[in-house]
Amino acid sequence: MTNKAEEFFNVDDPESGIHRELAPGLNAQVFVGDNSMLSLVRFVPGGKGEIHSHSEEQWGLLLEGSGTRIQNGVEHQVIAGDFWRTPGGITHGFIAGPQGAKVMDIFSPAREAYREQGEGFANK
DSSP states (O other): OOOGGGTOOOTTOTTSSEEEEEETTEEEEEEEOSSOEEEEEEEOTTOEEEEEOOSSEEEEEEEEEEEEEEETTEEEEEETTOEEEEOTTOOEEEEEEEEEEEEEEEEESOOGGGGSOEESOOOO
């Protein structure tokens, strides 16, 4: 039987998850499972996530704010409630709107580089 404390989390608890500063003004709180990973990324107003790619499939959901999702060289204006799928190997990034943004990303499989606290997007 699994310990409930090991399976339940709260994104507003600053002690929970693995913390990564992806870039100045972009902070991720990462939760790792056996076959997938959830990452909550908070962007300051105008915060920019570098264009990068990785082998894992990624789904993103804009929870708060607005921004520009750049995927495979195409810019998409997004608002809270919009979500997207990024296949592995596709270049992508995000620029937050004037109020900032909060994005929930789900990766499958889990990104190995995000299993530990650190900095950067770790495109390896």
